[in-house]
Amino acid sequence: MENKYYKTRDIGESAALLIKGKKLINHNWVGKICWFYFEDEEKCKELSNEYFFGEFLVNARVFHEMETRLKNRIFTGR
Numbered sequence: 001m002e003n004k005y006y007k008t009r010d011i012g013e014s015a016a017l018l019i020k021g022k023k024l025i026n027h028n029w030v031g032k033i034c035w036f037y038f039e040d041e042e043k044c045k046e047l048s049n050e051y052f053f054g055e056f057l058v059n060a061r062v063f064h065e066m067e068t069r070l071k072n073r074i075f076t077g078r
Helices: 011-019 041-052 060-076
Strands: 006-008 024-030 033-038
Touching: 006 011, 006 041, 011 024, 011 033, 011 041, 011 060
Parallel strands: none
Antiparallel strands: 006 033, 024 033
């Protein structure tokens, strides 16, 4: 894994980062929590702030599809 990665356990935030083109490097389980790791830590921090403060606008259908893909990815291997 790269040195400068962004880490989150929020699946909605992860879906939003993927929609904005951030590359998912890895995901792993720590106990009952799945952590997602993304490239470009600084840009992910900016996008994360937009997401949490309501400034992040995307198509709702695309967002739902991305969340579903993430859920499938993390739960099919477990």
